Structures are given as C-alpha cells and as structure tokens.
Amino acid sequence: MVQRFDVGPRLSEMAIHNGTVYLAGQVPDDPSQDIEGQTRQVLAMVDALLARAGTDKTKLLMVQIYLADMADYDGMNRAWDAWVAAGHTPPRATVQAKLAHPDWKIEVVATAAL
Numbered sequence: 001m002v003q004r005f006d007v008g009p010r011l012s013e014m015a016i017h018n019g020t021v022y023l024a025g026q027v028p029d030d031p032s033q034d035i036e037g038q039t040r041q042v043l044a045m046v047d048a049l050l051a052r053a054g055t056d057k058t059k060l061l062m063v064q065i066y067l068a069d070m071a072d073y074d075g076m077n078r079a080w081d082a083w084v085a086a087g088h089t090p091p092r093a094t095v096q097a098k099l100a101h102p103d104w105k106i107e108v109v110a111t112a113a114l
Helices: 035-053 070-083
Strands: 002-007 012-017 020-023 060-067 092-096 106-113
Touching: 002 035, 012 035, 020 035, 035 070, 035 106, 060 070, 070 092
Parallel strands: 060 092
Antiparallel strands: 002 012, 012 020, 020 106, 060 106
C-alpha cells in the first residue's frame, strides 16, 4: 500500500511505501532570504514532513540538494552542518541546477526510513 500526503493535481508532498518515506522537492517559503535562511527553511520543512510520517532526520537514507548557484555551497553547508544529526549524516549529493523559480536558491529531496 502507498500512503500519499498533501496530494495535489501535480504532485504529493510525501509518499510512504514499505517503510520508506519519499519527500517531494522542498523549496523555501520566503525566497527573499539568503542561502542560509533558505536552507534553514527547507530543512525545517523536511523535519515537519518526517515528523508527520513518524520518523526524523536520524533515519534519512539519502538527500539530494539542488543549488541554483554553487557559489552558495559554503553557506548552504553552514546551515546543513548546524541541522544534521551527528553520527547520522546521510548519503548526500549536491548539484547545481536551474530551479523553477528565479528567487529560489535551493531545493532539497529526501528519502528516509520509518
């Protein structure tokens, strides 16, 4: 069985199947902030979705980070390092990508275990 959360006409924010939680790409609510602020916003969204699923960031299996500009890599990592759970750092990929909104600096896709 597949459970879907916040189902819309184009995507669901989260799906759970066989004990694995899949999150849609999370983007900032307030794109006027700098990369650290946008990263904190997005990671808070990840936390909230994982909590709804009954899990947390210590159970992350994989995180994919998309940056509009790799010049923001160090700033993103400052926010990431403050957020990620010591001893539970997940596999991660960080790439530069043209994001759907010109003011978004970051999008994060995450997969976690229940």
